[in-house]
Amino acid sequence: MNKTEWVTAELALDTKSKLGEGPHWNRGLEQLLFVDIVKGLVHVFQPGTKEHDIHSLDGMPSSVIPIADGGWAVTMQDGVYRYNPQQRELSLVVQIEADLPGNRFNDAKCDPSGRLWAGTMDIGFQDYTGSLYLVEADGRVRTMLSQVGCSNGIAWDERKGAMYYIDTMKPEVCGFRYDAATGEISERRKLLEWPSNAGSPDGMTIDAEGQLWIAHWGGGRVSRWNPDTGELLGELAVPAPNVTSCVFGGAALDELYITTAREGLSASELDAYPLAGGLFVAKPGVTGTASRRFG
Template sequence: MSVTVAIAEPGEHTEGPHWDHRTNTLMYVDLLDQCVCRWDPVTGRKGKLKIDCSPGCVVPRASGGAVVAAGTRFAALDLQTGQLTTLAEVNRDKPTNIFNDGKCDAAGRLWAGTMGKDSVFGKFEFGAGSLFCLNADRTVTKALGGVSISNGLAWSPDNTVMYYIDSLQFSVDAFDFDLSTGTPTNRRKVFTFDPATSVPDGMTIDSDGHLWIALLHGGQVVQVDPNTGTQLRAVKFPTDRVTSCCFGGPNLDVLYVTSARVNMSAEQTLQQPLSGCVFQVTGLGAKGRPGMSYMG
């Protein structure tokens, strides 16, 4: 196994990595720099689009371009011009909320959740956020309320279980999932973290149904078997601030991991200069599942 830097230019809060198999590029966002990035691992070229609000995630759109969950809206993104076209708005009663992590289910719905804006800076607003689903017809369903920091999402290989992280619950929760209706039910915890050492952030799932969870302030990504509630292994990084992960590469066997440097002191930045970079892990012996596009 090898951990190396994929993208050496550090961001403030890189998040939401998504492997676009159509172009063999990695898409991700910088929440605080308000930009959407696309990186080609073959050429090493990175494109960067500035937008007018904080993006929590980006996914390709089946009809072309991409969709972002940014600020308090779902919006189509023109990848050539950077123009945003609003598809739907959420949290009208809480205009200072912002979207955080999100991704699409196998039916092409985009799931993303919100949090209080100051949560990025450690000023938590407990229960201020919600988890939303942008359906293919552009209607929005509120799946959960009372969320503090909406974060990682994943679905089991057979699409019958949805996994979800609210970071300040310090757990991974599972729901029975009806793919035909997009309805999650029967919430239960499948893995719990020690709040003193680990804050679960973004996550992905491999082809064997094991979860890979980024631990903010924990400096590692852990592999968990959600069926037994056991940790299988941990991959450590040269920064405490890992934020999310996804499998990518032509064979979906490279784990890409984003990180952040927000709230770091000058001394901490000197000690961990690679914070904010995007890392890649090879030789894991695990493979991911293709990331889904928004179908609306």
């Protein structure tokens, strides 16, 4: 994608999510999982057949990730849960930050070894009370980062031994040296200068070429960046101001699915952007990396 080229994402599903987030491509079943945090919903969408199922949970699910031995791992306000989508039952795996009722979990993903990385944030978006946690398959928890404002996008490049991470409140897109064997991260570094007129960096994914795709909350786009040089490589326009996250999907991983939110928009903005809160898709001309299961 040339830096000057703009491709516009198209509506895939008109969910009108209050806070759409956490897209995960469930390869094999060819389905997209994503959540509406505020409404407490998990959406299951099969683009090939247009089938759409909704699971309503009692709480604020911020991510949903298939577990290797069945079911889904769901981050809720106070920890990680296992969800049985057939019986629609939720059970606690590990409670985290029960002593911080002003926090909730936000973005979460699994690393190349199947460990769950899940971060928290201050619900009021005021204080740096969040943390980034690593959760093992047996429920053991490690605190990897503290004094986080709004824990958001996470991505890994196995070839480089690198992990990339976004704290939206700072706003900061940074990189670490990543040890796949232990999960340890080190050598934190700033990757790029975030544009002051482009909203805030939110969710993120990585393509097969090792380039980062970052959603712009308040910026109406997804941008592509070179993490080695900090260069802006291209942008996708999204007909919704608050773009929250993105993931590659489709049989060839050549479709970029993009979640958005209606939260934070005025009545006049909602009139101007009636598709806000929808799920969008684009074919940006590159292939992505596969979403990973927990465990």
